[in-house]
Amino acid sequence: MKKVSVITLGCKVNQYESASFKTSFEDAGYTIATAKEEAEIIVINTCAVTANAGAQSRQAIRHAVRTSPDADIIITGCFAEIGARELSEEKELLGRNYSVIGNSKKSNLVQNALTRAESGGQILPGSIKDAKEICRLPVRRFGDRSRAYLRIQDGCESYCTYCIVPYTRGPSRSLPRTEVIEQAKVFASEGHREIVLTGIHLGLYGKDLGPKESLASLLDEISLATPGIFYRVSSLEPGEVTDDILSLLKDRDNIQPHLHIPLQSGDDEILSRMNRKYTTAQFGKIINKYNTALPDGALGIDILTGFPGETDAHFNNSLTFLKNLKFSYLHVFPYSIRPGTVAAGFSNQVTKKTKHSRVAALRNLSDSKKHAFYNSQISRSYPVLVEGNRNKEGLLKGFTSNYIAVNFEGPDSLLNSITRVKLLSLEEGDVRAEIEEKNEG
Numbered sequence: 001m002k003k004v005s006v007i008t009l010g011c012k013v014n015q016y017e018s019a020s021f022k023t024s025f026e027d028a029g030y031t032i033a034t035a036k037e038e039a040e041i042i043v044i045n046t047c048a049v050t051a052n053a054g055a056q057s058r059q060a061i062r063h064a065v066r067t068s069p070d071a072d073i074i075i076t077g078c079f080a081e082i083g084a085r086e087l088s089e090e091k092e093l094l095g096r097n098y099s100v101i102g103n104s105k106k107s108n109l110v111q112n113a114l115t116r117a118e119s120g121g122q123i124l125p126g127s128i129k130d131a132k133e134i135c136r137l138p139v140r141r142f143g144d145r146s147r148a149y150l151r152i153q154d155g156c157e158s159y160c161t162y163c164i165v166p167y168t169r170g171p172s173r174s175l176p177r178t179e180v181i182e183q184a185k186v187f188a189s190e191g192h193r194e195i196v197l198t199g200i201h202l203g204l205y206g207k208d209l210g211p212k213e214s215l216a217s218l219l220d221e222i223s224l225a226t227p228g229i230f231y232r233v234s235s236l237e238p239g240e241v242t243d244d245i246l247s248l249l250k251d252r253d254n255i256q257p258h259l260h261i262p263l264q265s266g267d268d269e270i271l272s273r274m275n276r277k278y279t280t281a282q283f284g285k286i287i288n289k290y291n292t293a294l295p296d297g298a299l300g301i302d303i304l305t306g307f308p309g310e311t312d313a314h315f316n317n318s319l320t321f322l323k324n325l326k327f328s329y330l331h332v333f334p335y336s337i338r339p340g341t342v343a344a345g346f347s348n349q350v351t352k353k354t355k356h357s358r359v360a361a362l363r364n365l366s367d368s369k370k371h372a373f374y375n376s377q378i379s380r381s382y383p384v385l386v387e388g389n390r391n392k393e394g395l396l397k398g399f400t401s402n403y404i405a406v407n408f409e410g411p412d413s414l415l416n417s418i419t420r421v422k423l424l425s426l427e428e429g430d431v432r433a434e435i436e437e438k439n440e441g
């Protein structure tokens with residue numbers, strides 16, 4: 001049987017799109033090659049969010065070309081979208097038959113790969129800035145994970161000065177509600193128990209549809225249409241955390257009380273130079289509103305440090321602002337120059353050493369906030385989506401509805417199910433728990 005290998009770099013949206021390529025290749029009679037197996041076709045779904053992600057994408061391409069001299073190479077994703085010139089100069093690809101498929105042409109990728117034998121290598125760059133509709137990329141099963149990602153939106157029009165994504169993903173386009181629900185039902189019938197709704201700029205969901213829709217009304221309908229599935233919202237910009245969404249997170253049993261909100265800087269001057277569209281005061285109000293509605297909810301915050309011109313005073317403002325907020329964890333990113341963005345031309349780049357120490361200080365703060373949040377939840381009980389494999393100690397593991405990493409004893413019959421546990425004590429960054437009631441799943 002013919003084999004295909006799909007290599008994925010980058011975000012949840014890329015992972016969803018790669019799952020769709022796998023589904024279509026399987027439908028065409030291919031099997032998915034393991035990491036060690038040779039494949040007739042190799043798809044590399046690339047990323048370009050940082051210069052380093054672009055370099056890793058090129059590395060993955062070179063590796064595939066070198067180790068599989070006879071395979072058809074298909075390059076797609078964000079690096080393929082903006083790196084056509086670099087690819088055409090890539091020595092390893094010289095003389096090699098390969099295809100480049102732009103992000104707006106991803107729905108043609110599998111068909112293109114299957115007909116390549118006759119047509120030879122193809123370049124289908126598309127024009128992402130003119131894309132009007134989201135690519136239709138249905139998935140049958142999201143690998144062997146209990147949690148599936150469902151891409152409901154693509155594109156971003158915010159043009160934050162450090163970010164290349166609007167140029168790689170184009171304007172916001174949404175998957176119509178009926179198709180979202182159809183995809184969720186397919187995941188449910190395949191045994192997935194939790195779906196993470198993902199997008200490039202999720203809060204823009206539905207604004208491009210006619211009639212316009214909102215993420216809140218989609219969440220409302222989809223959670224009622226598939227009551228056996230738990231939903232998580234991947235990330236929302238601060239201005240898009242509406243009262244309707246908070247009410248659903250609070251009151252709907254199968255929508256998890258968990259949000260991830262990007263702050264990026266806790267200093268207003270830096271926020272403005274990043275072209276972020278809120279002030280720290282507005283952000284603080286949103287976080288207070290979240291914590292009032294969901295006092296036990298999980299709340300993650302993205303923070304970028306070392307943005308050009310970020311002085312010690314700016315950074316200290318950021319750190320103090322975060323210290324005074326109630327949240328559960330941070331995702332900390334050091335700024336790096338991304339060619340093609342506005343900020344790449346800014347002067348006063350911050351040294352590596354300074355970025356390193358600022359990242360360390362923010363990660364320490366994240367650890368202590370997470371510790372405090374986990375501690376505040378000891379002796380409470382929550383549903384947990386049990387993962388499909390055990391931890392190193394042989395215990396079952398998973399995340400509670402409010403995103404606490406737990407480990408507990410239990411039989412194999414609970415793998416990939418939802419069960420209720422009581423939190424007992426903190427243990428090396430996770431929480432030791434015990435099964436409280438009979439399995440709900």
Ligand code: SF4
Nearest residue numbers: 156158159160163165
């Ligand atoms: S909101 Fe800003 S950071 Fe996020 S994808 Fe859009 S431009 Fe990039």
